[in-house]
Amino acid sequence: MLSALGEALSLLTQFDAEFMRIVWLSFKVSGAAVVLGTLIGLPFGAWLAVADFRGRGAVTVLLNGLMGLPSVVVGVLVYLALSRSGPLGTWGMLFTPTAMVIAQTILVIPLMAALTRQIIEDAWREYANELRSLHFSLWHSVTTLLYDCRFSLLVSVLAGLGRAMSEVGAVMIVGGNIYGYTRVMTTAIALETAKGDLPLSVALGSVLLSVVLLLNAMAYLLRRWAMRRYG
């Protein structure tokens, strides 16, 4: 155990090429998924909070339910869609980082949208009359509330990033965990642990944990600053 930790430390300090490639690809894939999730999930969640239509309750329940969407199910669905005989087979994207981004985006959108809906709905309850009296359109209200709640919505973005970074099932299925091409931290940890190569697993796990803690600390500090600056 101690020797594994020592070797992990050496991988971390020597910036081992393979190790760095895995870490960098993880950031790229999860980062892209969270950016896409933010662009789609936040406006959708805010719209759902503000819109008034028949079936809104059912959509909300469905969205909340999809927060717990099993990643392997998403992996299989994306796999079927991108496989050679699937509807998007001609795009040739299976076992590529792009396929991994698609799978992770599908996973994070419901989570980010559901958290956003809750945050925006609370603000809407408080501001609805005033925004209506200002003659704001639905879309204008949505963008205004997203802007006003921007610091609270960091929680939603962080939750999405946490889910994307820690996810293993979907990226394993659609990425294939190909050495030097689609291997990311979580799939590498799963593989190396199965092979008994603990130092790499421990090193990658340390990076994963540190990144998540660092991002949360930054978000906490940003929120604290925002509260002081804007009230």
Add this chain to the structure above:
Amino acid sequence: MADATMFPIVLDDLRYTPGGRSVLAGVNLQFGDDGISVILGPNGAGKSVLLRSIAGLLKPSHGRIVWGSNGYPGTQIAMVFQQPMLLRGSVAFNAGLGLKPLGLSRERMQARIAEVLERVGLAHRMHDSARHLSGGERQRLALARAWAVKPRLLLLDEPTAALDPSATEEVERIVREIRTEGARILMTTHNLGQAMRISDDIVFIDAGLIREHTPTTRFFTRPQSKEARLFIQGELPWRITFDD
């Protein structure tokens, strides 16, 4: 006047009965194109509901509002609430919120924002966070936001209820100034002193019914309804007594 076609505003048998409870019980009123009307009444009388119905924020259960010859005037109406919404942004940002739906150029928006902030005495705080303002300053900012759109009809829902006398006086000064620029003003309050100082006519509402709609002087010297008399006596027992 800039546009008199939205007047008179006629409220025709307006009722609001959420869950079977009668909040407005058949309101008939008419407002002309000039002056400050104060809607007066005790808590729970239906003042705010009446104002929100006129603003289009509540759909009456029965009855209708007829707007002059042109129908509902949309962006010519502005409203200020007792607890104004202030977004996490600067004072200038909040003052300009109502201008966004009007599609003005950036330069015109900035010029209008600077002008109204100057007139409500908040120009020096333009770049400060709106949420760091005091209660009186917040209400002045809300008035500036409403004033910025040059409303033809300004609705004020107890704008001074939570303010001290000096802040109240400042708000009343601004309201008078907005009126001189051509805005018709409807305001709710349960403060009799304020109603006396600021209004041209009083609408007295009690239990969802309009008991009186008379000029201010007449309301305070010769109230016609028993409810109004009792309200005035109860609120200002040291100042006014009635012979009958």
